[in-house]
Amino acid sequence: MCVVNLEGNYLVNGNKLKRSDLVLLQRNRKKQTDKKPTKFLLINLGAGFEYVSSLYQVGQNSYVFDTLNNSKYDLVKSRYRLELNNNTAVIKRR
Secondary structure: OOOEOOOEEEEEEOOEEEEOOEEEEEEEOOOOOOOOOOEEEEEEOOOOEEEEEEOEEEEOOEEEEEOOOOOOOOEOOOEEEEEEEOOEEEEEEO
16 A cells, blocks of 8 residues: 655645545535534545545635544645645645
8 A cells, every 4th residue: 555645736626626646525514513623624545535634724715634643544644734725725744
C-alpha cells in the first residue's frame, strides 16, 4: 500500500474535491453536537468513501484538519489547512 499525501491542488465540483489521483468529499453531519464541527472530510480510496477528519473552520473559506489519529489507512500523518476558492481548493501541511 502506498502512502496517500493529501497536499495539493484540487478542482471543486459541488462538495467533491478532485485531483488526478484522489477524490475527497466534504459532508455535513446529520446530527450536530457541541463537541464536533458541522463539516467533515471523506476520502475515496477505490472502495467507496471513508472518514478522514472533522473540518474546523478558521476563516470564511478556510478549514484545518488532521490525520494524526487516523490509522485505518496509510495517510501522511499531519495537520493540514484547506483553502476553498470558487472552483479550486488547496490543501497544505501546517
